[in-house]
Amino acid sequence: MNFLFTGKPLPLFFYKDHLQIIAKSTSSTAKIRSPATFMAPEDAVVVVNGLNFEQRHGKERVRVARVWRTKGGRHFIVEWSVGISLLSDCVAAYVSDDNSDIVATDTMKNTVYAKAKECSDQTSVEDFAIFLAKHFTLYYNQVTTTIVKIAEKSWERVSVNGQPHNHGFKLGSEKHTTEVIFKKSGVLQVSSGIEELSLLKTTQSGFERFHRDKYTALPETRERILATEVSALWRYSFDSLYDIPKNQGYFTETYLDVKKVLVDTFFGPPKEGVYSPSVQYTLYEMAKNVLSRFQVISSVKLKMPNLHFLPVNISTKDNQSIVKFEDDVYLPTDEPHGSIEASLSRFSSKL
Numbered sequence: 001m002n003f004l005f006t007g008k009p010l011p012l013f014f015y016k017d018h019l020q021i022i023a024k025s026t027s028s029t030a031k032i033r034s035p036a037t038f039m040a041p042e043d044a045v046v047v048v049n050g051l052n053f054e055q056r057h058g059k060e061r062v063r064v065a066r067v068w069r070t071k072g073g074r075h076f077i078v079e080w081s082v083g084i085s086l087l088s089d090c091v092a093a094y095v096s097d098d099n100s101d102i103v104a105t106d107t108m109k110n111t112v113y114a115k116a117k118e119c120s121d122q123t124s125v126e127d128f129a130i131f132l133a134k135h136f137t138l139y140y141n142q143v144t145t146t147i148v149k150i151a152e153k154s155w156e157r158v159s160v161n162g163q164p165h166n167h168g169f170k171l172g173s174e175k176h177t178t179e180v181i182f183k184k185s186g187v188l189q190v191s192s193g194i195e196e197l198s199l200l201k202t203t204q205s206g207f208e209r210f211h212r213d214k215y216t217a218l219p220e221t222r223e224r225i226l227a228t229e230v231s232a233l234w235r236y237s238f239d240s241l242y243d244i245p246k247n248q249g250y251f252t253e254t255y256l257d258v259k260k261v262l263v264d265t266f267f268g269p270p271k272e273g274v275y276s277p278s279v280q281y282t283l284y285e286m287a288k289n290v291l292s293r294f295q296v297i298s299s300v301k302l303k304m305p306n307l308h309f310l311p312v313n314i315s316t317k318d319n320q321s322i323v324k325f326e327d328d329v330y331l332p333t334d335e336p337h338g339s340i341e342a343s344l345s346r347f348s349s350k351l
């Protein structure tokens, strides 16, 4: 019998009686997942009226800046764009006009500002995401899982006359990201990442001995520009609030250390650099070095588009060499670009 979709709101207990949780994270399908693609929690699927139903709601791009001031006049600032997604028991709102279990997305937005205000000490983007996720999951009965994603802009302190400025900042290019998932059961996942980290080297890169067939035109080379915009995402092995390091600077320092390992591996030593036989090889070295250096990281995913700098050769019938390429003049292009990505995780990783 079709009880639902009658047009009349039904009491909430009715829906709850007809909801059946069909997938838990222990199900066999739940185990088929690619490492370091941070999956939606699987415990949100219910059967409504004979159909699988999954829902979540939240607020995206809540922008907030927080300033901390020391007595000595030094200021610190962070600028965050926050996304919140709640997995909550509010099916009634989808199948009737009963909104009583909905945490309004406007409330979520206000909570971001209220919680930023509560951070009286300088707070890392990861700690703020954990703070928010904990709040939503524990404050609301109907919320089973909270997913918080935040991107932090890189406001860097400027130096004037060689001296760090007390309250002057300039914007760097890359973003520091985090994703925190916190479930009612207490299970926690913390990931961090970097977006838009543009790296380029003018030599020590080549691409040879690749597969050739009748469609292949690309010449082999041992001398080219290697340019990319790195996106990195790594997952920490902490799986409950008790595991999270208590020291305030932990996540920010680890982020800076991971970024340094990625960048140093890409470039190699300052004088001679390191030869890259392909983007794939360099990406793998970068991921491997992150896992070997940071035991607390269980998996890492890297995306490194190959942003081509094409050799410029211009000639006409009359003038064989208006511009002759001698590893000097290039046409930079990002369309089309190669797309290269890979994940590396420990055997023990829970991903």
Ligand SMILES: O=c1[nH]c(=O)c2[nH]c(=O)[nH]c2[nH]1
Pocket (backbone or CB within 6 Å): 206, 207, 218, 277, 278, 279, 280, 306, 338
């Ligand atoms: O480092 C590279 N990897 C590729 O897969 C590829 N493909 C291509 O055309 N140039 C390159 N370079």
